[in-house]
Amino acid sequence: MTDTITDPQAEAEIGSAAEPAAEAGLWSDAWKQLRRRPLFLISGTVIVIVLLMALFPSLFTHVDPVTGNLDQSGADPSSDAWFGRDLYGRDVYSRTIHGAGPSLAVGLLATIGTVLVGSLAGLVMGYARGLTDAVLSRIAEIFAGLPFVLGGIVILTTFNKPGEIVPAGRLIAQVVLTIVVLTWPLAMRIMRAAALTAAQQDYVKAARALGAGPLRIMFRHMLPNCLAPVLVYGTIQLGVNIGAEATLSYLGIGLKDPVVSWGVMIAEVQSRIIQMPHALFFPATFLVVTVLAFVMMGDALRDAIDPRGR
Amino acid sequence: MGRYTLRRLLQAIPVFLGTTLMIYYLVWGLSSDPFAGKCGQRACPQSYVDLMTKRLNLGDPVIVQWLKYLGGLFTGDFGRTFSGNEVSDLIANAAPISFRLAVVAVVIEIVIGITAGVVSALRGRSFVDSLILISTLFLISLPVFVTGLVVKQVFGVELGWIRTSVPTDPDVFQLFVPGLVLGSLSMAFVARLTRTSMMENTRADFVRTAVAKGLSRRRVVVAHILRTSLLPVVTFIGTDLGSLMGGAVVTEGVFNIRGLGGLVFQGIQRQEEAQVVGVVVLLVIIYLLVNLVVDLLYAVLDPRIRYD
Numbered sequence: 001m002t003d004t005i006t007d008p009q010a011e012a013e014i015g016s017a018a019e020p021a022a023e024a025g026l027w028s029d030a031w032k033q034l035r036r037r038p039l040f041l042i043s044g045t046v047i048v049i050v051l052l053m054a055l056f057p058s059l060f061t062h063v064d065p066v067t068g069n070l071d072q073s074g075a076d077p078s079s080d081a082w083f084g085r086d087l088y089g090r091d092v093y094s095r096t097i098h099g100a101g102p103s104l105a106v107g108l109l110a111t112i113g114t115v116l117v118g119s120l121a122g123l124v125m126g127y128a129r130g131l132t133d134a135v136l137s138r139i140a141e142i143f144a145g146l147p148f149v150l151g152g153i154v155i156l157t158t159f160n161k162p163g164e165i166v167p168a169g170r171l172i173a174q175v176v177l178t179i180v181v182l183t184w185p186l187a188m189r190i191m192r193a194a195a196l197t198a199a200q201q202d203y204v205k206a207a208r209a210l211g212a213g214p215l216r217i218m219f220r221h222m223l224p225n226c227l228a229p230v231l232v233y234g235t236i237q238l239g240v241n242i243g244a245e246a247t248l249s250y251l252g253i254g255l256k257d258p259v260v261s262w263g264v265m266i267a268e269v270q271s272r273i274i275q276m277p278h279a280l281f282f283p284a285t286f287l288v289v290t291v292l293a294f295v296m297m298g299d300a301l302r303d304a305i306d307p308r309g310r
Numbered sequence: 311m312g313r314y315t316l317r318r319l320l321q322a323i324p325v326f327l328g329t330t331l332m333i334y335y336l337v338w339g340l341s342s343d344p345f346a347g348k349c350g351q352r353a354c355p356q357s358y359v360d361l362m363t364k365r366l367n368l369g370d371p372v373i374v375q376w377l378k379y380l381g382g383l384f385t386g387d388f389g390r391t392f393s394g395n396e397v398s399d400l401i402a403n404a405a406p407i408s409f410r411l412a413v414v415a416v417v418i419e420i421v422i423g424i425t426a427g428v429v430s431a432l433r434g435r436s437f438v439d440s441l442i443l444i445s446t447l448f449l450i451s452l453p454v455f456v457t458g459l460v461v462k463q464v465f466g467v468e469l470g471w472i473r474t475s476v477p478t479d480p481d482v483f484q485l486f487v488p489g490l491v492l493g494s495l496s497m498a499f500v501a502r503l504t505r506t507s508m509m510e511n512t513r514a515d516f517v518r519t520a521v522a523k524g525l526s527r528r529r530v531v532v533a534h535i536l537r538t539s540l541l542p543v544v545t546f547i548g549t550d551l552g553s554l555m556g557g558a559v560v561t562e563g564v565f566n567i568r569g570l571g572g573l574v575f576q577g578i579q580r581q582e583e584a585q586v587v588g589v590v591v592l593l594v595i596i597y598l599l600v601n602l603v604v605d606l607l608y609a610v611l612d613p614r615i616r617y618d
Contacts, residue, residue: 138321138324138328141325142325142328142329142332145329145597145598146329146333146590146594147552147593147597149571150559150590150593153559153574153575153578154578155336157578158336158337239451240450243453244453246456247453247454251559251560251563251575266455266456270459273459273463273467274463274467277463280459284456284459284460287453287456288451288452288453288456291452291453292447292451295447295450295451296447299447
């Protein structure tokens with residue numbers, strides 16, 4: 001994994017041009033591997049479809065997800081409403097499509113936050129070692145020691161008392177920050193392990209001998225070589241975070257009603273599953289398939305990047 | 311070994327202080343008026359406010375309150391709730407149930423997870439291997455509450471094979487299905503971890519030596535490959551036991567189990583701050599202790615690691 005890596009984007013393009021003479025860098029090699037993996041192709045397709053649902057819900061449905069018809073409360077799937085209707089007579093199909101947006105947004109923002117905070121801390125710790133490493137390790141352990149759901153309950157209920165009505169934007173920000181605060185130690189550990197190895201390599205010593213400052217060494221030399229495992233982790237974590245958002249919403253401390261997300265939909269129907277199983281089945285299926293797609297994508301990425309598994 | 315144990319214990323102290331301070335501050339420090347809404351629509355009687363303020367040290371700054379709380383902890387005093395219950399009594403009632411559930415989950419993880427991982431690793435690229443890989447991916451993607459709701463609906467309501475809610479003081483068998491739901495995610499991780507780790511070790515020099523000196527395949531696999539490969543698995547299971555005790559909030563909710571998770575949730579709904587802090591602090595202590603034990607187990611399992 002110590003090949004020269006200049007620019008992942010450029011290398012990937014060289015790989016896609018399929019020139020046998022092109023140098024086999026980490027990313028071009030990975031891309032060649034990936035193109036042939038059915039796991040990658042399937043998960044890629046699912047992710048593209050879900051992204052389309054999140055960005056352009058009107059491509060899939062024109063029904064308003066929030067207006068309900070109480071006459072048709074809990075109606076079974078029919079040609080009128082493909083996935084049936086929920087307790088308030090709202091179209092489950094339309095809600096499932098519109099639910100993709102908030103679910104994905106929370107997952108994506110939380111993952112970006114986790115990876116940024118975690119890699120930054122891990123990189124600094126791997127480079128500096130000694131006291132910085134020890135202090136940051138202890139701080140990370142403080143957060144790692146809190147079980148995710150418990151930590152989420154304590155944090156979110158501290159800022160919003162039970163029953164309090166909170167604007168949707170603030171709630172989304174709180175949920176994202178809660179997930180980041182509770183999961184960054186994992187990303188940190190992965191980055192730190194990679195950075196500790198990288199800091200011992202000859203190219204880092206060479207860069208230091210040439211007079212490069214700590215920032216330059218960390219970001220220009222070490223970071224590109226430590227990025228792969230964190231990106232794999234990030235892809236999987238994106239799926240897991242979508243599930244985490246749903247879990248928090250299910251417990252009633254995450255997103256709430258006017259916002260439509262898969263977790264909110266499942267939370268609303270949980271006490272009436274017996275009367276209207278379809279209102280649980282469809283959002284749960286979309287949730288699981290989306291999470292599965294990201295986890296599979298991460299898995300395929302790891303196989304392609306890490307040559308040991310081949 | 312003794313010196314290493316001591317150093318790890320000392321390292322755990324700042325983590326313990328940091329976590330408890332954070333929880334204490336979140337729960338007590340950030341609420342402006344702990345008596346808001348406590349006595350229904352009207353304000354609480356002054357005598358009650360005075361009594362509680364004195365008992366919970368509410369007059370002091372949060373940091374002093376926290377220090378006094380820690381002092382109480384060392385004598386086994388987890389504080390009292392507003393309604394007068396000893397938090398340690400509440401914990402003593404709920405903890406055995408949570409512990410039983412976590413143990414059931416971990417045993418299921420170990421038995422099914424490690425078996426699946428070993429089978430998958432030994433078969434190499436085969437149908438069984440792919441099947442196990444795909445099903446673990448699927449399990450990882452299922453949020454626990456979805457698994458729980460679906461299992462309860464299908465096996466409890468429609469097929470009638472299991473009871474949808476668990477009795478007040480359940481035994482190990484009644485906790486089997488909730489344990490399976492709770493452990494399903496980690497089970498998949500254990501299977502994958504075992505598989506990867508075994509595949510790496512199969513090509514190691516010490517395995518070649520073992521084969522070369524004429525050991526039977528069973529002996530090579532069990533005594534050489536498996537023993538080394540279980541190292542990361544043990545770490546994972548150890549930390550998992552700690553987090554499962556508190557991470558079972560969702561499973562406990564779905565199956566109506568009265569464990570520690572439910573205690574926290576109930577504490578928050580009734581605004582019993584002492585109850586919330588007590589349970590979370592207990593879980594943090596468990597987590598730290600389990601991590602310590604896991605680190606020390608390393609040396610026992612891997613002869614290459616010596617701490618002195």
